[in-house]
Amino acid sequence: xxxxxxxxxxxxxxxxxxxxxxxxxxxxxxxxxxxxxxxxxxxxxxxxxxxxxxxxxxxxxxxxxxxxxxxxxxxxxxxxxxxxxxxxxxxxxxxxxxxxxxxxxxxxxxxxxxxxxxxxxxxxxxxxxxxxxxxxxxxxxxxxxxxxxxxxx
Amino acid sequence: xxxxxxxxxxxxxxxxxxxxxxxxxxxxxxxxxxxxxxxxxxxxxxxxxxxxxxxxxxxxxxxxxxxxxxxxxxxxxxxxxxxxxxxxxxxxxxxxxxxxxxxxxxxxxxxxxxxxxxxxxxxxxxxxxxxxxxxxxxxxxxxxxxxxxxxxxxxxxxxxxxxxxxxxxxxxxxxxxxxxxxxxxxxxxxxxxxxxxxxxxxxxxxxxxxxxxxxxxxxxxxxxxxxxxxxxxxxxxxxxxxxxxxxxxxxxxxxxxxxxxxxxxxxxxxxxxxxxxxxxxxxxxxxxxx
Numbered sequence: 001x002x003x004x005x006x007x008x009x010x011x012x013x014x015x016x017x018x019x020x021x022x023x024x025x026x027x028x029x030x031x032x033x034x035x036x037x038x039x040x041x042x043x044x045x046x047x048x049x050x051x052x053x054x055x056x057x058x059x060x061x062x063x064x065x066x067x068x069x070x071x072x073x074x075x076x077x078x079x080x081x082x083x084x085x086x087x088x089x090x091x092x093x094x095x096x097x098x099x100x101x102x103x104x105x106x107x108x109x110x111x112x113x114x115x116x117x118x119x120x121x122x123x124x125x126x127x128x129x130x131x132x133x134x135x136x137x138x139x140x141x142x143x144x145x146x147x148x149x150x151x152x153x
Numbered sequence: 154x155x156x157x158x159x160x161x162x163x164x165x166x167x168x169x170x171x172x173x174x175x176x177x178x179x180x181x182x183x184x185x186x187x188x189x190x191x192x193x194x195x196x197x198x199x200x201x202x203x204x205x206x207x208x209x210x211x212x213x214x215x216x217x218x219x220x221x222x223x224x225x226x227x228x229x230x231x232x233x234x235x236x237x238x239x240x241x242x243x244x245x246x247x248x249x250x251x252x253x254x255x256x257x258x259x260x261x262x263x264x265x266x267x268x269x270x271x272x273x274x275x276x277x278x279x280x281x282x283x284x285x286x287x288x289x290x291x292x293x294x295x296x297x298x299x300x301x302x303x304x305x306x307x308x309x310x311x312x313x314x315x316x317x318x319x320x321x322x323x324x325x326x327x328x329x330x331x332x333x334x335x336x337x338x339x340x341x342x343x344x345x346x347x348x349x350x351x352x353x354x355x356x357x358x359x360x361x362x363x364x365x366x367x368x369x370x371x372x373x374x375x376x377x378x379x380x381x382x383x384x385x386x387x388x389x390x391x392x393x394x395x396x397x398x399x400x401x402x403x404x405x406x407x408x409x410x411x412x413x414x415x416x417x418x419x420x421x422x423x424x425x426x427x428x429x430x431x432x433x434x435x436x437x438x439x440x441x442x443x
Contacts, residue, residue, distance in 0.1 A: 012201055014303060014386055016194040032366050043361035045209075047375055070376065072205055074361050079201055081379070083303070119304065 005039035009055055011064065011080040018085045019064060025056040026078055028071050037073055044073040048082065050125055052133045061140060063088035065133040067126050084126060088137030091130050100127035157429060160422040164415065171411040177241065178404035184299065185335070185397035191300070192332055192390045199383040203351045206380055208361070209373075210350035220318060221377045222348045229269045230260050231291070231322035233313060233345065235329035235388050236279035237396035238295055243403040245330055245338060245395060246278035252340035253279070253328045254286070260324070271322060275309060275385075276392065291316065299393060306386045310378060313385070317346045329388035330395040336402055338395035345384055348377055 009026055011019040026037040029051030037044075050067040068083035103124035107117065234253045236246050253272075261268050274280035274293040283290045292312045297305050316322050324346070331341040365372055 010197075010201070012198045014195060014198050014383065015191070017197050030366060043363045044366065045205075045363045045372055046366035047372060070205070070372070070379075072363075074208070074363075079205070081198060081202055081205070 005076055007037065007039055007041075007076050007078050009078045009080070011053075011066070011082060011085055013069075013082050013085050018082070018087060019055065019062075021055075021057065023055045023057050023078075024059075025054075027054040027056075028080070029053060029066065030071065035071070037078060039076050041073045041076075043075075044071070046071050048080070050129045052088075052129075052136055053080070053085075063133055063137045063140065065091060065130050067129060086130065088133050091134040091137075093131065093134050096127050096130040096134070099123060100131065103127060157422060157425045160418060160425060164418050164422060167411050167415050167418065171408055171415070174404045174407040174411060178401055178408055181397050181401040181404055185394065185401050188299065188390070188394040188397050189332070192387075192394045195387060195390055199387050202376075202380055202383055206376065207351040209363075209376075219373060219377065221314065221346060221381070222350070224347050225320075225323045227264045227268070227323045229271070229320075229322050230264070230324040230326070231271045231273060231313070231316055232256060233273045233275065233309075233325065233327040233385075234279035234283065235327060235385075235392050236274075236276035236282075237392060238277040238297075239396070239400070240278065241403060242396055242399040243406075245399040246282075248338075249328060249330050249340045250279060250282040252342065253282075256326060256328060256342055257288075260326075271316070273309075273312060273316070275389065291321075297389070301386065301389045301393075303382070303386070306382050306389065309385055310382045313345060314378065314381065322346075327384065327388060329392050330399075331388075332391045332394040332398065335398045338399060341388075343384065343388070345381060348380065 004024070006022040006024060007026060009019060009021060009023045010017070024039070028035050028037065029049045031047040031049045035046065048066055048069045048071055051065075053064045053066045054061045055064065056062075064085060064087050066080065066082045066085045069085075070081045072079045072081075103120045106112070106120035107124065112120070232253055234249070236249050240246065257270050260270060269289070271289045271291045272279075272283045273291055274283055274295070275297070277295045280290065280293045280295060294305065294309055313325055317325055325344070327343045327345050329341060329343075330338045332338055
């Protein structure tokens with residue numbers, strides 16, 4: 001088990017490093033669809049969509065919210081340059097709800113400039129995405145009471 | 154010698170000034186620490202992006218043909234001047250402004266004396282400098298706050314890339330005070346456009362043949378603006394850290410000087426007071442013996 005190659009995963013945003021560590025598998029929301037990355041993956045560079053990213057460490061998935069950016073795989077090193085990213089456990093649900101309400105209220109207004117509209121829409125998308133990832137995280141933690149299933153070789 | 158009342162007034166005035174400079178010094182030092190943390194936290198992103206770009210520039214030839222990377226004959230230039238909004242920070246702003254002026258002279262020497270140079274100001278001190286010296290100011294961004302938002306940076310980046318793509322400038326530079334340490338900040342010049350692929354890092358083995366998803370062109374079209382944004386965002390954070398550091402140091406010096414002055418004045422005051430008392434006693438003694 002210890003002989004298995006692992007992926008070195010780094011997730012950074014313009015503000016800070018969100019995650020850094022070893023993983024057995026990474027599942028990411030690529031702009032062309034969900035991607036699963038295992039060790040010895042071919043070099044890959046893709047843009048990211050908005051959604052949930054999962055990092056599997058010792059059979060346990062850790063969820064993260066990512067929105068836009070790039071994912072690079074090279075030599076078992078996975079680098080994510082995200083426009084926005086947050087660990088699921090760090091998501092402030094009340095804060096995200098508030099952001100969603102504000103964005104919805106902004107979209108209700110008439111005579112909004114195209115710029116303001118698209119930025120409010122972006123806010124809304126991110127807030128909803130955050131809430132969803134937080135929700136998925138909660139259900140997963142609930143399931144984790146049972147011991148995680150061992151991965152078969 | 155000034156009258157005791159005069160000296161007492163000055164002592165009070167200096168005490169008041171000391172209170173202000175000391176308060177500003179405290180505020181600046183706490184903001185400085187946060188700004189320094191932010192600079193350090195933001196570094197990994199720009200480092201990773203730079204590394205990625207250097208890996209890519211090695212293998213993708215068409216990368217160099219993108220409009221943002223292609224070199225053009227230089228008929229005009231633009232300078233992005235990043236400065237703090239506030240003052241009371243010693244010579245920080247004037248050093249950056251002077252560096253920008255010097256850059257303009259260098260550019261004209263290299264590309265012809267009548268090279269039109271336009272300025273984009275980020276921060277009030279630089280804006281004031283450009284207006285005062287009657288240079289061409291095409292855009293200004295002030296009051297971005299202590300935590301510049303990515304949306305602000307996007308707006309700045311868009312103005313800069315538009316200027317370049319509309320052929321209003323064939324060369325774009327950015328001048329900012331780079332944060333070295335609390336006491337050292339150096340005015341620094343970076344070339345923004347055309348984008349210069351970062352020097353290739355020394356890595357073992359040949360450059361990897363990437364699978365691009367959706368395709369190389371789309372990815373580069375997204376990657377380059379992002380790179381330009383970090384080339385603006387990072388200096389913005391550095392400027393803030395530099396500013397609060399310089400302000401903290403300037404205010405500390407002001408407080409020290411004021412304290413010293415206060416000591417001198419108190420001494421003079423006591424001497425004057427004593428002299429007055431001595432004269433009075435002498436007068437009384439003289440009066441009684443008469």
